Amino acid sequence: MSDDNAPKSIDEVFSRISQQSDSFPKRLKQCADFVAANPDRVAVSTVSELSESAGVQPSAFMRFCQDLGFSGFSQMQKVFRSDYSQKWPDYGTRLEKLREHGTESPSALLAEFVEVGRMSLENLMTSVDPAALEEAVKQLARARTIHLVGFRRAFPVTSYLGYAFEKLEVPTILHSGIGGIKLDHTIQPDDAVIAVTFAPYSEQTLEIADIAKQRDADLVAITDLVTSPLVQMGAVPLLVAELDVGAFRALSASLSLAISLAVSVGAAREKLQFEKNMLHDN
Amino acid sequence: MSDDNAPKSIDEVFSRISQQSDSFPKRLKQCADFVAANPDRVAVSTVSELSESAGVQPSAFMRFCQDLGFSGFSQMQKVFRSDYSQKWPDYGTRLEKLREHGTESPSALLAEFVEVGRMSLENLMTSVDPAALEEAVKQLARARTIHLVGFRRAFPVTSYLGYAFEKLEVPTILHSGIGGIKLDHTIQPDDAVIAVTFAPYSEQTLEIADIAKQRDADLVAITDLVTSPLVQMGAVPLLVAELDVGAFRALSASLSLAISLAVSVGAAREKLQFEKNMLHDN
DNA sequence: GCCAGATTAGAATAAAAATTCCAAAATCAC
DNA sequence: GTGATTTTGGAATTTTTATTCTAATCTGGC
Numbered sequence: 252m253s254d255d256n257a258p259k260s261i262d263e264v265f266s267r268i269s270q271q272s273d274s275f276p277k278r279l280k281q282c283a284d285f286v287a288a289n290p291d292r293v294a295v296s297t298v299s300e301l302s303e304s305a306g307v308q309p310s311a312f313m314r315f316c317q318d319l320g321f322s323g324f325s326q327m328q329k330v331f332r333s334d335y336s337q338k339w340p341d342y343g344t345r346l347e348k349l350r351e352h353g354t355e356s357p358s359a360l361l362a363e364f365v366e367v368g369r370m371s372l373e374n375l376m377t378s379v380d381p382a383a384l385e386e387a388v389k390q391l392a393r394a395r396t397i398h399l400v401g402f403r404r405a406f407p408v409t410s411y412l413g414y415a416f417e418k419l420e421v422p423t424i425l426h427s428g429i430g431g432i433k434l435d436h437t438i439q440p441d442d443a444v445i446a447v448t449f450a451p452y453s454e455q456t457l458e459i460a461d462i463a464k465q466r467d468a469d470l471v472a473i474t475d476l477v478t479s480p481l482v483q484m485g486a487v488p489l490l491v492a493e494l495d496v497g498a499f500r501a502l503s504a505s506l507s508l509a510i511s512l513a514v515s516v517g518a519a520r521e522k523l524q525f526e527k528n529m530l531h532d533n
Numbered sequence: 534m535s536d537d538n539a540p541k542s543i544d545e546v547f548s549r550i551s552q553q554s555d556s557f558p559k560r561l562k563q564c565a566d567f568v569a570a571n572p573d574r575v576a577v578s579t580v581s582e583l584s585e586s587a588g589v590q591p592s593a594f595m596r597f598c599q600d601l602g603f604s605g606f607s608q609m610q611k612v613f614r615s616d617y618s619q620k621w622p623d624y625g626t627r628l629e630k631l632r633e634h635g636t637e638s639p640s641a642l643l644a645e646f647v648e649v650g651r652m653s654l655e656n657l658m659t660s661v662d663p664a665a666l667e668e669a670v671k672q673l674a675r676a677r678t679i680h681l682v683g684f685r686r687a688f689p690v691t692s693y694l695g696y697a698f699e700k701l702e703v704p705t706i707l708h709s710g711i712g713g714i715k716l717d718h719t720i721q722p723d724d725a726v727i728a729v730t731f732a733p734y735s736e737q738t739l740e741i742a743d744i745a746k747q748r749d750a751d752l753v754a755i756t757d758l759v760t761s762p763l764v765q766m767g768a769v770p771l772l773v774a775e776l777d778v779g780a781f782r783a784l785s786a787s788l789s790l791a792i793s794l795a796v797s798v799g800a801a802r803e804k805l806q807f808e809k810n811m812l813h814d815n
Numbered sequence: 816g817c818c819a820g821a822t823t824a825g826a827a828t829a830a831a832a833a834t835t836c837c838a839a840a841a842t843c844a845c
Numbered sequence: 846g847t848g849a850t851t852t853t854g855g856a857a858t859t860t861t862t863a864t865t866c867t868a869a870t871c872t873g874g875c
Contacts, residue, residue: 265759272760287758295614332577357670357797358663364789365654372647381640407689503785507646515639
């Protein structure tokens with residue numbers, strides 16, 4: 252019954268999955284995806300637990316195991332279990348180990364950035380003022396159009412915001428500076444601007460922020476310090492203290508703040524829309 | 534039968550063991566010692582496997598579990614298993630939590646994203662294979678030009694890479710799709726492509742990755758699962774298991790991986806350049 | 816829209832594991 | 846050394862889990 256060409260390690264399982272997964276029918280593909288996404292759970296769960304989590308019947312999971320070359324689930328689980336104990340010395344020790352080896356290897360550098368990212372995220376909860384965040388959401392929710400301004404290091408933040416707002420169907424203009432075309436003049440009194448910049452502050456961003464203020468548009472700032480020019484202009488300040496590794500600043504905290512902001516604004520706008528509709532109906 | 538004063542965590546189990554182990558008879562002490570020495574095996578083994586390794590009868594192991602306050606082995610194993618998988622709680626409970634706390638206050642949402650980001654980062658250390666990372670750095674270091682491909686949700690990652698590589702003075706082309714202009718034809722055999730895409734995978738990204746392979750360019754993939762089409766194409770896989778909050782995927786881990794990759798490549802290229810110069814001088 | 820083949824769901828069955836039980840052995844007090 | 850008490854080993858039982866089987870459903874070609 253049991254093929255002797257059954258995978259012998261988790262890596263083999265994975266490569267087999269990536270080879271075959273295209274030719275799998277729907278349910279088996281579900282199994283493949285679930286196992287690929289949750290390899291650790293295979294070691295400590297039963298067929299029915301896994302199949303339920305994967306949204307399939309136990310028998311489907313069974314076929315999945317067999318299609319991979321195992322005699323059944325038990326054989327597959329054995330492979331996952333033997334790898335399991337190697338994983339046990341967890342993240343903490345792993346990180347330490349990498350630190351010892353110095354900044355030589357890319358993995359050590361990765362560990363460094365991971366650690367810094369975690370610290371930045373931790374900081375974020377204290378550096379962002381909840382009241383300011385709520386005010387920002389309020390302003391952005393009522394804006395006709397939201398303008399996103401941020402260049403160079405800040406551009407990933409604005410482009411992520413652009414993606415999120417598009418998905419949320421919030422009218423948004425991403426000021427990308429492509430082709431040297433300035434979009435400044437598209438800013439109107441009912442609009443709001445999210446300006447993202449960190450020290451040393453981008454001239455271009457400050458200029459556009461200034462124009463926004465002149466036109467009586469709302470201004471929300473994602474920036475690093477209270478001394479930021481954006482704050483002085485009277486922007487609603489969302490402060491992110493991001494840490495550096497070498498010459499590079501991590502962006503984890505800024506991105507997390509950005510996505511939270513976007514989702515909150517999306518929810519707030521929906522609520523606003525709903526209330527407006529109710530008003531009309533009555 | 535089951536005491537409700539059963540240990541709830543592995544730590545509790547250990548403290549109970551150290552309290553009681555003196556008063557245990559010989560065989561039960563053997564069990565205690567074995568569990569203390571091999572906590573990782575408890576989660577993935579059966580009673581008979583453990584009892585055999587500990588040099589006792591299954592029934593003795595059974596009594597050991599009960600003397601610790603558990604109803605039996607199964608209950609004890611559950612504690613050991615959940616303690617492990619708690620490190621990566623499943624989406625289901627996460628999402629539920631979010632719904633409970635609601636999108637009530639933006640701060641609550643922010644807290645959620647921070648938490649998810651921290652987890653993703655933690656997991657990044659185990660999901661990225663150090664060998665693959667090194668291989669990726671090697672390929673990118675020797676590339677004449679590095680192409681960055683990633684759209685929509687992945688675009689912040691590629692734009693961040695673009696920024697970093699520019700700062701590091703690494704020749705880079707960011708395939709942005711602006712103006713509908715395709716940059717595919719700029720990919721040449723000595724080049725390398727960093728393709729970033731997560732399920733559901735972007736057609737456009739896969740197309741360009743495919744072209745890269747056809748032209749014999751190196752291909753590095755930042756993606757989420759081994760089942761990713763990029764992996765099947767033979768790309769060097771850097772796997773990031775990012776968690777979703779609602780419909781949105783955090784990007785903390787991907788960004789951290791990206792910046793680590795960029796800095797490592799920058800360093801490797803400098804070293805390569807230096808070695809070339811030395812060769813010329815001599 | 817109908818048929819052939821593939822795929823699936825769910826019940827039925829087989830296997831394996833946990834748990835209990837009890838007689839045999841060991842330990843201890845006297 | 847003897848009897849009472851604790852501890853142990855191993856088989857018997859119960860429960861859980863893996864696995865198989867079959868009827869029903871779906872899918873793709875014509």
